[in-house]
Amino acid sequence: MIVLRMLLYLVISLVTLFLVILLGQRGAWYFAWVLGTVMIVLIAAAGGALLDAQEEAKQSGR
Amino acid sequence: MHDLQTVLVLSRWQFAATALYHFLFVPLTLGMTFLLAAMETVYVTTGRQIYKDMARFWGKLFAINFALGVATGLTMEFQFGTNWSQYSRFVGDVFGAPLAIEGLMAFFLESTFVGLMFFGWDRMSRGKHLLITYMVALGSNLSALWILIANSFMQSPHGATFDPATMRLELTSFTDLIFSHDAQAKFVHTSIAGYVTAAMFVAGISGWYMLRNRHMELAKRSFRMAVLFGVFASIGVISLGDALGFIDGNAQPAKLAAMEAMWKTRPPPVGFNVIAFPSQKQQRNLFDIQIPRLLTPLVTRTMDTVIPGVDEVEKQAMVRMKDGIPAVLALKTLSADPTNLAALAQFRAHQQDMGYALLLERYAPDLTAVTPADYQRAARAVIPNVPVIFWSFRVMVLAGFVMLFYLGIATFCSMNNKVQERRWLLKIAPWLIPLPYIACEAGWLVAEMGRQPWTVYGVLPTWMSVSTQSVGYMVFSLAGFVLIYSAFIAVEAYLMFKFVRQGPDEGATAAPAH
Amino acid sequence: MELYAILKVTWWLLLGVLLIGLAVMVGMDMGIGAALRYFGRTDGERRAVLNMIGPHWDGNQVWFILGGGAVFAAWPTIYATAFSGLYVVMLLLLWSMIIRPLGFEYRSKLPSPSWRNLWDWGLFVSGLLPMVIFGAAMGNMLLGVPFHFDWKLDSWYTGSFISLFNPFAILCGLMSLSLALYQGSAMVMGRGEGAVRERARGLGVWGGLGALVLFTVGGFWVARLSGYVVTAGDDPAGPAMPLHKTVEAVQGAWLHNFGAHPVLWLVPALTYVSILLGVWALRRGWSHFAWWLGALGWVGTIGTVGAAMFPFMMPSSSDPSQSLTVWDASSSQMTLLWMLGWTIVFVPIVLVYTSWAFWVMRGKVTAAHVEADDHAY
Structure with a gap:
């Protein structure tokens, strides 16, 4: 079962790698969109989490 | 009964009205799905309930918007066939493929998982639900990808050639079609414009809550996430818009000339018209304020490339019209007798200018006897509506920079936890919600009205693309669309305002605690 | 056979698959929409019925949108000619269909009974009318539609819009509505309880039996109808150009394929067997089995039309030689x-996650469940 799952992940990562190479070569902007979107989503998420950290720091400082 | 001129005008109004209306709901979907995914990501990684509440509340507003997006998208998919049948037959071999793939790859994904996103909260693990939310976001944006690949074919046709044996454009390279520069830049520009729309929407409503001290915890977090999401997105939109201008400028000189209200070709570097009152009839600007030397480096990335003005575009069009006439005449022969080799040779020799001769045919139905006056009128028609495009473009750009500016300040204040003290920032936030919508609609006008008089630039003129309907049918359908769509948007706006006012705590129907 | 001809036949089959997917999945939702007021007498019951397909109607609807896109991509001449020719009918179809997303999403957002009642009627119209129009469109394809092309292949439709609602087309429309009611009932029976389940059982039985009667009458009607035969030209591997062949209208020609290949009689037989079995299964309360049998009934019905008409797709009644066939209405090779390629990769993926979605949301839906969920329709 675990071997099968690992195999699945391997196939997925190989396909992704292939797609990324293809994208980077012919579709630089598509590639930029993928990177940019991931970045924007993660930054927004981190911003939210940071707010919680800031609040906690404020409360413990008080 | 069949009055081409009237049917053409009414069909164009109908398409523009329904497309602009559809495009009121699309950008929010494109951005909101990713923003919801970001909120849910925080929920899954930190386990804090507030982020789930956020995802569910904004998800509810998203659903109200989404229903109309789906409904109005449905009619778009078929309008090419009902109202632009000659266009559909002429380009279907190329244009239909991305539309079909959109359904297969993107719309199925988005629509199947959107149901699970709303209804599946309690039926699966957090991680799985998060994955589903990402799939909805990916699906809606992939949907935009394929639609814009199709659209970019209309803007700068790549990967296809006209085949006289079937009297239509046929696909020659699928990869050229999907990797055309116009498609790439346009997709990224439009998709990210959707992110900005969602950011302004969420920030505006959160600001409104914070100002009234309502739902503070939810509003504070939503505001922070939205402005961060938006500030990077708006930088992206503006830089991609610049790239798109560069690509379009090369592919469609008539659009560029109209965007910049450049009537005469002048030696480089030419100035940039900040404000102008262009007169299409007199082919000059009644008034303008210029920044000298700016335009040439802006659109050509050099100081010494000549940018063709309206006069040059018209002159070149006239040459191409004359050259294309033998192709159209040969095509007529080939339609009746596909084996006529002489006609085929004649067609091949003039093929690249066929579109211009087809455009000319509207003003000179008999292409064997074209007068100089016909050429003049047809050449005039090659230039799209300059005042509308000039101003739409400026409105879009201005709105983009205002949003960038606002989001920049808001991000700075939010990161320092100073937003609540900067009350003006919260006060103007809801008033800025219309800005991204105005920018999106203006962008559509620049792209699509700027493409006129073509449906496929330089290949198929708009007048030839329209279906052979009667005026009565067109009046009926346009009136019906206006009526139904007006009722729909009234209902949508009512529900949207009601649920925003109501806020995240109370459900629609006094639902018990969940 | 040459590759191009094989591809054309393949895409003709795939069009059939799409139409069947559309009929089964969208038809089920339409049947439920049309009979919503019958299945549910109280607001709670109606909400329960709506939420049975609540998570799925949007995904199901994509079969319709994909249908439009695939016809555009694979059969552009059909897309252009049929949708512009049937202009008013298409608009009635689209306008009634776009009420549905709003009906689902907005109906239960406000507590007012008159508001909800209005949307219930909206869902009724947007369930009933599209199914009748789908069937009537099929019927009109069997009859042939008055259109012709000019030298640029611009299509001209010369009939009136009223003539599209002729008795035979209406018969086909009612047939398609009956099957949709059957399919919707099977779904509601599977996921409903008590009175709702019993009403669904009753309607499903009548829907199935009605469909069989209409199918039989339609069959005899088609046998006497004037069908079409290609007499010259129309090379299967030739370019997709509909102007260079000759076609004749011959009475009873829609039975020629069955005469030449008697094995094709199995296709209409499939309709009879599966619907009869399905009605029996509904009476026994085996709703899942009945649902799948209903889907097979659609395979038989749409398959019968396809088998009768091949290679015709959209015959022209006013200029038969310009009819559109499998050989001359397709896209390029x-x-x-x-x-x-895209279909082979993505259709299995779509089927997998659609099944998964139904599996995740499986189980009974009752008024009490709906009350407890603030995201419910």
């Missing part, structure tokens, strides 16, 4: 090939 390259487009068909590319599209086939």
Whole structure:
């Protein structure tokens, strides 16, 4: 079962790698969109989490 | 009964009205799905309930918007066939493929998982639900990808050639079609414009809550996430818009000339018209304020490339019209007798200018006897509506920079936890919600009205693309669309305002605690 | 056979698959929409019925949108000619269909009974009318539609819009509505309880039996109808150009394929067997089994029309020689090939996650469940 799952992940990562190479070569902007979107989503998420950290720091400082 | 001129005008109004209306709901979907995914990501990684509440509340507003997006998208998919049948037959071999793939790859994904996103909260693990939310976001944006690949074919046709044996454009390279520069830049520009729309929407409503001290915890977090999401997105939109201008400028000189209200070709570097009152009839600007030397480096990335003005575009069009006439005449022969080799040779020799001769045919139905006056009128028609495009473009750009500016300040204040003290920032936030919508609609006008008089630039003129309907049918359908769509948007706006006012705590129907 | 001809036949079959997917999945939702007021007498019951397909109607609807896109990509001449020719009918179809997303999403957002009642009627119209129009469109394809092309292949429709609602087309429309009611009932029976389940059982039985009667009458009617035969030209591997062949209208021609290949009689037989079995299964309360049998009934019905008409897709009654056939209405070889590739990759994926979605949301839906969920329709 675990071997099968690992195999699945391997196939997925190989396909992704292939797609990324293809994208980077012919579709630089598509590639930029993928990177940019991931970045924007993660930054927004981190911003939210940071707010919680800031609040906690404020409360413990008080 | 069949009055081409009237049917053409009414069909164009109908398409523009329904497309602009559809495009009121699309950008929010494109951005909101990713923003919801970001909120849910925080929920899954930190386990804090507030982020789930956020995802569910904004998800509810998203659903109200989404229903109309789906409904109005449905009619778009078929309008090419009902109202632009000659266009559909002429380009279907190329244009239909991305539309079909959109359904297969993107719309199925988005629509199947959107149901699970709303209804599946309690039926699966957090991680799985998060994955589903990402799939909805990916699906809606992939949907935009394929639609814009199709659209970019209309803007700068790549990967296809006209085949006289079937009297239509046929696909020659699928990869050229999907990797055309116009498609790439346009997709990224439009998709990210959707992110900005969602950011302004969420920030505006959160600001409104914070100002009234309502739902503070939810509003504070939503505001922070939205402005961060938006500030990077708006930088992206503006830089991609610049790239798109560069690509379009090369592919469609008539659009560029109209965007910049450049009537005469002048030696480089030419100035940039900040404000102008262009007169299409007199082919000059009644008034303008210029920044000298700016335009040439802006659109050509050099100081010494000549940018063709309206006069040059018209002159070149006239040459191409004359050259294309033998192709159209040969095509007529080939339609009746596909084996006529002489006609085929004649067609091949003039093929690249066929579109211009087809455009000319509207003003000179008999292409064997074209007068100089016909050429003049047809050449005039090659230039799209300059005042509308000039101003739409400026409105879009201005709105983009205002949003960038606002989001920049808001991000700075939010990161320092100073937003609540900067009350003006919260006060103007809801008033800025219309800005991204105005920018999106203006962008559509620049792209699509700027493409006129073509449906496929330089290949198929708009007048030839329209279906052979009667005026009565067109009046009926346009009136019906206006009526139904007006009722729909009234209902949508009512529900949207009601649920925003109501806020995240109370459900629609006094639902018990969940 | 040459590759191009094989591709054309493949895409003709795939069009059939799409139509069947559309009929089964969208038809089920339409049947439920049309009979919503019958299935549910109280607001709670109606909400329960709506939420049975609540998570799925949007995904199901994509069969319709994909249908439009795939016809555009693989059969552009049909897309252009049929949708512009049937202009008013298409608009009635689209306008009634776009009420549905709003009906689902907005109906239960406000507590007012008159508001909800209005949307219930909206869902009724947007369930009933599209199914009748789908069937009537099929019927009109069997009859032939008055259109012709000019030298640029611009299509001209010369009939009136009223003539599209002729008795035979209406018969086909009612047939398609009956099957949709059957399919919807099977779904509601499977996921409903008590009175709702019993009403669904009753309607499903009548829907199935009605469909069989209409199918039989339609069959005898088609046998006497004037069908079409290609008499010259129309090379299967030739370019997709509909102007260079000759076609004749011959009475009873829609039975020629069955005469030439008697094995085709199995296709209409499939309709009879599966619907009869399905009605029996509904009476026994085996709703899942009945649902799948209903889907097979659609395979038989749409398959019968296809088998009768091949290679015709959209015959012209006013200028038969300009009829559109499998051989002259398709896309180019390259487009068909590319599209086939995308289909082979994505259709299995779509089927997998659609099944998964139904599996996740499985189980009974009752008024009490709906009250407890603030995201419910």
